[in-house]
Amino acid sequence: MYKLLFLLLPVLLFSKIEVTTTLPFESFIVKQIGQQHIRIKEITNLYSSKIKDLNKKEISRLSNTKIYFNFGLNIEKKYGKILLKSNPNLIINDMSKGINKIEYNGKQNPYIWLDPILLRKVAKNIYVSLLNIDTFNEKKYKENYNLFLNKLDEVYLKTRKVLEKSENYNIFVYDEYFDYYAKRFKINLYKKEKKIQKSKDIKELNNFAKTNQINLILIPQNDNIIMANSIASNLAIKIKKHDIFIESIFVNIKTLTDHFL
DSSP: OHHHHHHHHHHHHHOOEEEEESSHHHHHHHHHHHGGGEEEEESOSSOOSSOOOOOHHHHHHHHSSSEEEEOOOHHHHHHHHHHHHHOTTOEEEETTTTOOOOEETTEEOOOOTTOTTHHHHHHHHHHHHHHHHOGGGHHHHHHHHHHHHHHHHHHHHHHHHHHTTOSOOEEEESSSTTHHHHHHTTOEEEEOOSSOOOHHHHHHHHHHHHHTTOOEEEEETTSOSHHHHHHHHHHTOEEEEEOTTOSSHHHHHHHHHHTTO
16 A cells, blocks of 8 residues: 555656636636646637637547636636536536626626736635645645735735826726726726717717716727727727736736726
8 A cells, every 4th residue: 555655656746637728818827826736728829709619639638637717708608518528527617606796787797807806716716626636735726826815915906006096087898898897996987889979979978078087998909999989089088908818817907907097
């Protein structure tokens, strides 16, 4: 028995837990806890609301891991079903589990990762999941977990300090991508319908913008700028584009914050 454990010790020390994520930014977050003890397989390196055409070899490669870490996006629920069909033992881990989601038109908003405080709960979900299948590296996971929490606290404090000096606290948006960030840092979002503004609506919109001191439109990186331009060009409002899927969550939040300066 002891001889067997002695022989297996090098394997336990240097073997890595294989996990799956959808996108690089999720890998970045999971890696904060797992570090060198995990090996990550990504479904894709670019976000799309359309499912990627995976062949049998790719499905087998992605499903033959221990955990599929995700944020419960609609596209990820579809991927989860595909991977589970190939490997019923795969653990599907929604990293946002236990977080009270904002609802919009009866649907939950899954884009929680721009809020550094909510990311603390995400970190705990990852930590607990890894610990459940690998107690051998418990001490290291705990150290990484605490270090990540400290970094998130630092990001929160720096972001709050920067935004306290900003005059852009009322903004136009078209989507729900920035809701959690806005709620955390007390930014007022005024959602506009995705359409080109007609000339007859401009006067009323202009009065609304002046009354509410709105001088910024925030849109996703891949959005068509034409609709935003139909407002901005008439009201002298700035347009800022932001990619919520930037790989480093720290760079992501900082870049978003810089748009408000």
